[in-house]
Amino acid sequence: MRTIVVTGGATGIGRATAERFRADGDNVVITGRRTDVLEKAAAELGARAVVCDATDPAQVERLLDALPEQVDVLVNNAGGNTDFGRPDGGLTQLKANWLANLEANLINAVLTTTALAPRLTTAVVHLGSIAGARGPGSYGAAKAGLALWNADVAAELGPRGITSNVVAPGFTAGTEFFQGRLTDERRETLLQATLTKRAGEVGDIAGTIHFLASPAARHLTGQVLHVNGGALTGR
Template identity: 45%
Template sequence: MRNVVISGGGTGIGCAVARRFVESGHRVIIMGRRAAALEHTAEELNRTRRSDDARVVPVVGDASDPMVLDRLTSALDSLAESGVDVLVNNAGGVVPGPDSSVDEVVTNWIETFRSNVLTGVVLVEGLGPRMRRPGGRILNLSSIAAFRGGGGAYSAAKSAVVGWTFDLAARLGTEGITVNVVVPGYIEDTEFFGDRMTPERRARLIGQTLDGKAGRPEDVAAAVFFLASTEAAHITGQVVHVNGGAVFGR
């Protein structure tokens, strides 16, 4: 049984990752800013858990704010063991905002990097001392946008996640912690697109895949779950694409 911390675990891909781990008998902390989304997910997943010890604990907070670390460490201390075996830096997304002046553009870039990059940095720096050595696993979520552009600040921030993953993998390799980056393409049934999806856009995104399908949160969760396994001990510093072939992995 392992302790798994997932940022953005209340919805979409993070929720599917949480389900995969709790169904396999692990203890899972899901964190995010909206209490209602986290509590709803925790309640639903705890109904399907297979043992009393395997459970989902919600922690409300902004992962880019170091203040959240106290709440996370208290939640970890309440578990049977207080270390972190797996950290999934999944929080992020497009940050909508006005862009009609330089000041507005700068604000949006800062907020986009805060949401997609600093969320991971705070959790890695804050929870790093509790990570299992050897055997710890860090999974960062990037995006297909990092490899083919799109979304301005978003694609830049998701590229930064890739470079940061390589840096962390080099830093933590000899301590027995692997660090990999999972790169989703178009994934349905998440809150990612909000009201920005249209039938035409959906058809275009699916048309870019080689298998003619939209991805599902479970597809990404399966990749995360494997990379977090003990079998994946010799896989670190790698980029794993989950996009139906919409861009070729390199």
């Protein structure tokens, strides 16, 4: 039985990932900021809940106290586009908006990975985004930064036999990502942009994360795996 830590594991992609590892009988720890949402999900999944804001160094340090000495897989899933609902404004507001997205999508992963690194045995998977390859704005820049920094993590952990990769979803349904702001028209545009003509499902992403943490992927590291139905094609 392995120990798997999934940040932001109460909803959406994180929850599906926790569920996938639980199906193997793994010991799964999920984190998040909303105690009620987190504890309900943990009870349903048979996982353990630890309230932790991944952008807060003190909370990430406290997370260590709640974890065993060995953590096999870390999934840095917590994140999202903090621009939704934030006010526009002058340069001061612009700076605050950019820092919010960098904290929510890059700094959080840096803090959690650095804290857990000495305890890891197998794999780190970070949730990037199709936005990291083509925008928009500070969210895309943060996810692009995450993808670049992943190469450092892979180099640092590689000699210990630990892999580090980014899974970069395209539009994925069944999450709180859009916070109720996704119009039918925008949804249709995103769907039509795929080659498969369907929205991604959380299980599509969880399956890729699960594979990356499996023995079959032990020589796969330092990569960005796009899971988007061909909305962005590789070459």
